[in-house]
Amino acid sequence: MEVPEPGVRTSPDDAGREAGLRRLAMMIARGEPHPAALRAVAGEAARQFAPAAACVVMCRSDGSTALAAESEPGWADRLPIGVTASALKTGRFTAAETGTGYTAATPVEVGGTVWGLVAVGAEQGGPPPDAERRLAEFAELVATAVANERRRAEHSASRARLVAASDESRRRIERDLHDGAQQFVVTAVLRLRSVAEMPSLPPEARAELEDIAAELNGVLDDLRELSRGIHPEVLSKGGLRPALRALARRSSVSVVLDLRLPDRLPEPVEVGAYYLVSEALANATKHANASTVEVAAETSGGTLRVSVHDDGIGGADMGGGSGLTGLKDRIEALGGTFAVESPRGGGTTVRCALPVHATVG
Ligand SMILES: Nc1ncnc2c1ncn2[C@@H]1O[C@H](COP(=O)(O)OP(=O)(O)OP(=O)(O)O)[C@@H](O)[C@H]1O
Ligand SMILES: [Mg+2]
16 A cells, blocks of 8 residues: 655545545535535545645626635635636636646536636646546535525525515504504594583483493503504604513513613514514413513624513423414524523523614515
8 A cells, every 4th residue: 555655645535535525515415604615615625636725716796706715725816817717707627737736627607607616726736637527526516505505595585574574564554553443433432522521411321422432442442452462653663672661561470671772773673572572471471370570682792682581380382382483483584593491490581682783685
């Protein structure tokens, strides 16, 4: 067996290369974040073409290129422009001698357009005879990683749009209730009361009118409660702080609030945090047998963190209803994280972290 000289990197044999490609493919299929996946591709390409360096370059929309990953810091700066430009322009494998060594590049195509390229090179020697085929395997892996990342981004943008659309329709229903039905009932009550004050009215008729007015006032309360559940007006008008205070006031379990919040946050963030507290309080009341609930909300470093802790029986189960699952979907659609800790007998904590600049994509 040939023993490599110390310090000289040798490329793996066929089986080693296959195993390396399989490892990369699995890593990409697992949904490893994009930069890490591309770094792994560059590292593995360098290892398989050893002694060589490798990099992944992407094309920007303005026609310029940007480094996405490299196996050795600074190597990509020395890439000969001619080789990369030719690979990108022709859409084909390109190799050239550079000094005493070589550079080879293969374009990466995603969705029918050239996304960028994978390049390898060495300061000594020429490319291996099967360089084109082998580099194409790496380009394929990069294409898969990029396509996966795009699908993920499209998926989360569409989730965020769905949440925004449902919020918008809730807001519209709330406004319609407020401006339509509620105003109608308010006016009807005023008219009844003014008729009831007519001196000529028989006392029984007056009593009857007062009764009807009182009942209509009850309807008004119900309507207010209903529209609060749909989309609380105080949230749109005053922001998260007054809206959470209102939730705490109405709760039948005692609530301790610790709020360190700016006056306003982006609307989807305010709505997401509000629903989290509202659902967690409703759960603490319905299921927990709790005596106190602590609600904490603060923003720091561009993140809003909200937690709701009750001292009840614990044992909350995400699969048990639609409340907690719906919250998880909503928070994750905004790019946030959501967690429930609920050991039996140890109370329940529901928490989320939301990027404050969550926007609808
Ligand atoms: N704070 C809590 N303490 C104890 N158990 C809880 C708590 N919160 C939730 N649970 C348990 O977890 C289950 C799931 O909660 P979830 O909010 O998803 O559904 P739900 O409250 O039953 O119904 P929905 O929220 O859809 O009206 C509940 O049915 C309840 O058994
Ligand atoms: Mg619930």
